[in-house]
Amino acid sequence: MNNRIRELRGERGWSQGDLADKLDVSRQTINAIETGKYDPSLPLAFRIARLLRLPIESIFQPEKD
Amino acid sequence: MKPISKTQYELRVLAASAVYVVLVIALLPQARHAASPATHLACALVPVLPMLYIVWLIARRVWSSDELEQRTHLIGLGAAAAIAGSFSLITGFLAAGKALSPEVPGVLLIWIFPLMMGSYGLAQKWAQRRYGASFCDDSEGLPKAIGFGLLALMFAGMALWAYWHVADEFSTGLFAGLSLGFALAAAMFAWRRRNRNRHEGE
Numbered sequence: 377m378n379n380r381i382r383e384l385r386g387e388r389g390w391s392q393g394d395l396a397d398k399l400d401v402s403r404q405t406i407n408a409i410e411t412g413k414y415d416p417s418l419p420l421a422f423r424i425a426r427l428l429r430l431p432i433e434s435i436f437q438p439e440k441d
Numbered sequence: 442m443k444p445i446s447k448t449q450y451e452l453r454v455l456a457a458s459a460v461y462v463v464l465v466i467a468l469l470p471q472a473r474h475a476a477s478p479a480t481h482l483a484c485a486l487v488p489v490l491p492m493l494y495i496v497w498l499i500a501r502r503v504w505s506s507d508e509l510e511q512r513t514h515l516i517g518l519g520a521a522a523a524i525a526g527s528f529s530l531i532t533g534f535l536a537a538g539k540a541l542s543p544e545v546p547g548v549l550l551i552w553i554f555p556l557m558m559g560s561y562g563l564a565q566k567w568a569q570r571r572y573g574a575s576f577c578d579d580s581e582g583l584p585k586a587i588g589f590g591l592l593a594l595m596f597a598g599m600a601l602w603a604y605w606h607v608a609d610e611f612s613t614g615l616f617a618g619l620s621l622g623f624a625l626a627a628a629m630f631a632w633r634r635r636n637r638n639r640h641e642g643e
Contacts, residue, residue, distance in 0.1 A: 401507035403581065408509055408572040417508050 378437045382410040384428050399423055444505035445498070447582035453498055455588070457491040459595045464488035465551075466603065466612070492554055509572060517565030525557035586634060589627035596620035 472484035
C-alpha cells in the first residue's frame with residue numbers, strides 16, 4: 377500500500393516524533409509506515425486520517441497491479 | 442496495567458539481571474551445603490525472584506506497545522520459544538539416553554531462561570530491522586553506549602567477586618570476558634554516537 381504520510385507530515389511541519397506522539401505510537405512505527413515497510417491497521421489508519429483531517433483514501437492508496 | 446517507558450524498562454531489567462547474577466553466585470553454592478531443608482529450598486529458589494520480576498516487566502512492556510511493536514515482540518517470543526523448546530528437547534533426550542553426566546541436565550536447565558531471553562532479544566531486533574529500525578538508533582530508551590557500559594561494569598564486578606570469593610577460574614574468566622565484550626560494544630556505540638553528532642553539527 378502507498379501512502380502520503382511523509383508529504384502530509386512535512387506540510388504541517390511535524391517531525392516523525394511529533395506525529396508519533398500525537399498518534400500514541402513509537403517513532404519507529406511512523407518510520408515503517410512512511411517507508412512502506414508496514415501497513416497500519418484500520419483503526420490506526422482512521423486515527424491518522426482524523427488527525428490530518430483528510431479522507432482515508434486520499435492518504436492511503438492500494439498498489440497498482 | 443500502567444505503561445512503562447523504554448528507559449525505565451531497560452534500567453529495571455539491568456538492575457534485576459545484576460541482582461540475579463549476584464544471587465546465583467552467592468546462594469547456589471550455599472544450597473548444595475545447606476543443613477536444613479528450608480534453607481536448602483530458599484537458597485535454591487531465591488535467585489528465581491529477579492527473573493520473575495523481568496517476566497512481569499516484559500509483560501508490561503508488551504501490553505503498552507503499539508501494534509508494530511507488538512508484532513516484533515510476537516516474532517521475538519515465537520523465535521525464543523522455538524529455540525529454547527528445541528534446546529530443552531535435545532537436552533531431555535540426551536539426559537534420558539544417559540548421554541550426559543547426571544549433574545549436567547540440572548545445570549543446563551538454568552541456562553534455558555537466559556537462552557530464551559537472549560534469542561527473544563536478538564529475534565526482536567532482527568524483526569525491528571526488517572521494519573526499517575536501526576540497531577544503533579538511540580532516539581528511544583537508554584543510549585546503547587550507557588546500557589552496554591552498565592553491563593560491562595556489572596560483569597566486571599562479578600569477575601572481581603568471583604576472583605576474591607569463589608576462586609573459580611572458569612567463573613572469573615567468563616565474567617571478565619563478558620565484561621570486556623560489553624565494554625567494547627559500549628565503546629563502539631559511543632564512537633558511532635560521537636561521529637553522528639559531529640556529522641549533524643556540520
